[in-house]
Amino acid sequence: MLLRALLAVAVMSVTAMVSARVILDVEPVTDGAWDLRTAGGATVAMAPISLGNPAAAATLQVHRPNSPRDATLTKKPYNHTVRAGRGDTLTTMLVRVGIERRDAVNAITALKKHYNPRRIRTGQEITLTFQPDAGGAAPGRFLGLTLAPDFARQVKVTRGEKGGFTAMEVEKTLVRSLARAAGTIDSSLFEAGDKAGLPMPILVELIRAYSWEVDFQRDIQRGDSFDIMYEQVTDKDGAVVHTGNIIFAALTLSGTRNAIYRHTTRDKHTDYFDAKGQSVRRALLRTPVDGARLSSRYGRRKHPILGYNKMHRGLDFAAPRGTPIYAAGNGTIRKAGRNGAYGKYIRIRHTGEYSTAYAHLTRFAKGIRSGKRVKQGQVIGYVGSTGRSTGPHLHYEVLKRGRQLNPLKVKMPAGRKLTGKHLKRFQTARADIDQRFAALGLEMAIASGE
Numbered sequence: 001m002l003l004r005a006l007l008a009v010a011v012m013s014v015t016a017m018v019s020a021r022v023i024l025d026v027e028p029v030t031d032g033a034w035d036l037r038t039a040g041g042a043t044v045a046m047a048p049i050s051l052g053n054p055a056a057a058a059t060l061q062v063h064r065p066n067s068p069r070d071a072t073l074t075k076k077p078y079n080h081t082v083r084a085g086r087g088d089t090l091t092t093m094l095v096r097v098g099i100e101r102r103d104a105v106n107a108i109t110a111l112k113k114h115y116n117p118r119r120i121r122t123g124q125e126i127t128l129t130f131q132p133d134a135g136g137a138a139p140g141r142f143l144g145l146t147l148a149p150d151f152a153r154q155v156k157v158t159r160g161e162k163g164g165f166t167a168m169e170v171e172k173t174l175v176r177s178l179a180r181a182a183g184t185i186d187s188s189l190f191e192a193g194d195k196a197g198l199p200m201p202i203l204v205e206l207i208r209a210y211s212w213e214v215d216f217q218r219d220i221q222r223g224d225s226f227d228i229m230y231e232q233v234t235d236k237d238g239a240v241v242h243t244g245n246i247i248f249a250a251l252t253l254s255g256t257r258n259a260i261y262r263h264t265t266r267d268k269h270t271d272y273f274d275a276k277g278q279s280v281r282r283a284l285l286r287t288p289v290d291g292a293r294l295s296s297r298y299g300r301r302k303h304p305i306l307g308y309n310k311m312h313r314g315l316d317f318a319a320p321r322g323t324p325i326y327a328a329g330n331g332t333i334r335k336a337g338r339n340g341a342y343g344k345y346i347r348i349r350h351t352g353e354y355s356t357a358y359a360h361l362t363r364f365a366k367g368i369r370s371g372k373r374v375k376q377g378q379v380i381g382y383v384g385s386t387g388r389s390t391g392p393h394l395h396y397e398v399l400k401r402g403r404q405l406n407p408l409k410v411k412m413p414a415g416r417k418l419t420g421k422h423l424k425r426f427q428t429a430r431a432d433i434d435q436r437f438a439a440l441g442l443e444m445a446i447a448s449g450e
């Protein structure tokens, strides 16, 4: 299994990059300003332990030559990184570390040319630069600051010889590349992804992309595996500063490999498609009953029983008692039981975002209960008039993140199947992705050239 071994190396390289970020924090202001033996040395040695281990990372902080008192001994300019707390303003942060208010205000005034100081976020890091005082008093003379509004930009404020501050935007040299991570699932996809060094946004995207087909709480078994290629942006030192999208993923469940490709169609529709050009998304049925008449639309209406105006948050389909009701899409039953005015009620979760609900049923189909997986079109129950209802009908709701939407107006994620020219274009793109993916297994990382 040479390929397996190589994959392991690829994953290792991803984690190695993460540890590089830690080392960067002790980068000297000027080349050679830091004695690596006393400053960087300990940090470099400790970096690998800190990965995925918050306790070790915390220890690392202590060992950082980041304290103004340590640094004043060297007489060389040094950096001190501060992190914005809740409610902090840039001014309070600077004054807190001992910078004179006048200097702080002047530096921030200069900064405003490139960055609005009010946009500072909790947790954001600002690097301050000081020249140690001859007398050794901390923190020394304030020379300027650096902050990154986003992963691609850096704003630097420096003090001139006359004492005034000027700001400039530093363009970062960034490399967009592809990374590959693979793993076998022991207990959960989350754990396996974490172990493989998969960044959290990638894991979230992976689950979202597959959620139309896979119930991650039920379908995942020990021995299932994943193999993913995703975009990442690294700086000149190879540190990952940003992760982009999944370009390709293969999820192997019970021996069946399910591959998906990210693709933007000519009409600017970006989605994941399987190898045959079928979108991974599954549209929800708009009419989950046969031969039914739409008897009440979504919106404000005079309630037939209560008599006053009330918002109707679904569609009503009038149909004879006992008419079969279909699951609008693949999913998992979250509720199947009595639900107040809804009467006998079913709710199906289709993805992390979408659910559908069915009310006033006369009875449930055999085997329908909470936790059960259903396929699109499967009979889940039968039309009735239970709960607050004047006659046999299906009350149908589409919910997005728990809130009802007008099912007729929902821009239903289309389960598009590429055909003709679109399919041809996809096949070319797919071959290119396959090639990059294969190459990545052997060479670990290739610039995508974008």
Ligand SMILES: [Zn+2]
Binding pocket: 296, 312, 314, 315, 316, 394, 395, 396
């Ligand atoms: Zn209704």
